Amino acid sequence: MDSGVIKGTVKDGVTRQPLGEVVVTASSPADPDTHSVVTDDSGGFLRTDLPPGTYAVRCEKDGYQPFERHGIELRANGFLTIEVQLSPGSAET
Numbered sequence: 001m002d003s004g005v006i007k008g009t010v011k012d013g014v015t016r017q018p019l020g021e022v023v024v025t026a027s028s029p030a031d032p033d034t035h036s037v038v039t040d041d042s043g044g045f046l047r048t049d050l051p052p053g054t055y056a057v058r059c060e061k062d063g064y065q066p067f068e069r070h071g072i073e074l075r076a077n078g079f080l081t082i083e084v085q086l087s088p089g090s091a092e093t
Contacts, residue, residue, distance in 0.1 A: 002052065002076030002077050003048070003049045003050055003051060003052070003076070003077075004050045004051075004052055004074040004075060004076065004077060004078035004079065004080070005046065005047065005048050005050065005078070005079045005080070006026055006046075006047045006050060006055070006057065006072070006074065006080045006081075006082060007044070007045060007046040007047070007079070007080070007081055007082075008024075008044070008045055008081055008082035008083055008084060009039075009042075009043045009044050009045075009083055009084070010022045010024070010039050010043045010045065010059055010061075010067075010084045010085075010086060011043055011083075011084070011085050011086070012064075012085070012086060012088070013085035013086055013087040013088070014087075014088060016085075018039075018041070018042045018043025018044075019039060019043050019061060019064075019086060020039055020040060020041040020042070020043060021038060021039065021061060022038065022039040022043070022045070022059050022060065022061040022064075022086070023036055023037075023038055023059070023060045023061070024036065024037050024038070024039060024045045024047070024057065024058070024059050025057070025058045025059075025060075026047055026050060026055045026056070026057050026072075027055065027056050027058075028051070028053040028054060028055045028056070029053075029054070030051070030053040030054070031050075031051050031053060035047050035050060050074055052074055052075055052076045052078065053073075053074060054071060054072065054073055054074075055072040055073075055074055056068060056069065056070045056071075056072070057069050057072055057082060059084050059086060061086060063088060063089075063090075064086040064087060064088055064089065065086065065087045065088075065089045065090070066086075067084050067085075067086055069082070
């Protein structure tokens, strides 16, 4: 299969410091599986072996508002980079 890669960095939206332990989930209506990874101490994440398609990416961490981006097109053998800034606060605002 000609899979793709989504990678990126998650930072605090106020301090711009990298955030570790953020759960990053990629999902696609064309793929029954969800694909999750956790950011490292430098805020980086890498999700490989994703089938081509249109994805939504969600980032979640306690103490921050969740981030979600829809309509991310990943092509066969594609490589996408996403830079995310999470805003402090709870999910229930």
